[in-house]
Amino acid sequence: MGKLFAVVVAIIALVSAALFASHIWWLPVDISAHGHAIDRQLSETMVTSGALFVLSQLALAVFAWRYGDRRDGRQVKTFPGGATPMVVFATVLVGAEVLALTFVGSKVWAGIYQTAPDPNSLQIDVQAEQFAFYFRYPGADRTFGAVHPERIDEASGNFFGLDPANDSTARDDIVVPSLAIPVNRPILLTLRAKDVNHAFYVPELRIQQDFVPGLVIPLHFTATQTGKHEIVCTQLCGLGHYNMRAYVEVMSQEQFDQWLKERAAEQ
Ligand SMILES: [Cu+2]
Known part of the structure; x- marks a missing residue:
């Protein structure tokens, strides 16, 4: 029994490690300036x-193989002091490893989240609600209209709660259900939630950030490759959560300018 166990343990360990080492299921392509540090x-x-x-x-397999089936009548020796020191030692060792990885990893995290956005960032406002994302560009005046949560009205398409009648800066704001950004340009998103927690997750951008009602959460990044990718909500936010997604399209600056002009004309 001990030998069979040893063989099974060794096979499971080696096969599962090989699956990771061979990158059969691995990360999607990285299209962000900061992604290499995370990867x-x-x-x-x-x-x-x-x-x-x-x-x-x-090691477990070796011990099980060598000692698992021994029936020579010899008394089982115990480790000096019993098992407790071994368990404490192992716990401290694993704890130290996890702690060390946390410290090393937090540097990468802080490099993305605790740094100021580029002052020349393109700012885009994002509203998450059950079960959709909306994106707002400031329009020709480069100024966002103020938001008034009590004015939010899906029926008339006022997803951000703008007041264009009284607020001239809100009149040219461009609101769309799909995100477009220029490549190689620092982007600053401001995340708002209308109702419950949602999340902005784009694996290819190596970004995942929650939306929290009542907070405006800044998120900055730079996309380095053109292409279209999915934005998914990764906070279980209600019955339609499974279907809450949008797209981010990374374009050349010229394409983006054209796209923005066309959207402005549609408003
Ligand atoms: Cu959601």
Whole structure:
């Protein structure tokens, strides 16, 4: 029984490690300026924890193989002091590893979230609600109209609660259900939620950030490749959550200017 167990443990450990090492299921393409730091951090974490995982599973297999089936009547020796010191040692060791990875990883995280956005960023306002995203560009005056949550009205398409009758800056705001951004240009999103928590997740941008009602959460990044990708909500926000998504299209600056002009004409 011990030998069978040893073989099964070794096979499971090696096959599962091989699946990760061969990158059969791996990250999608990275189209962000900051993504390489996240990917490198993730790889380092996977390599160190993966090596420890394989070594410990193989050690377990070796001991099970050598000692699992021994029936020679010898009394089982116990570790000096019993099992407690071993368990404490292992817990501290694993805890130290997790803590070290957290400190190393937080640097990468802070580099994205705790840094100021580029002052020349293109600002886009985002509203999340059950179960859709809306994106707002400031229009020709480059100024966003003020938002009034009590004026939000889906029926008339006033998703942000603008007051164009009294607020001239709101008149040319462009509101669309799909995000378009120019490539290689710093983008600053301001995330708002109408009702409950939602999330802005674009794996290709290596970005995931919650929306929280009552907060305006800034999020900045730069896309480095053109293309169209899905934005999905990753906070379980209600019955239609599974279908809450939009698209982000990264375009050349010329294409983007053209796109914006066309959307402005449609408003
Ligand atoms: Cu949602």
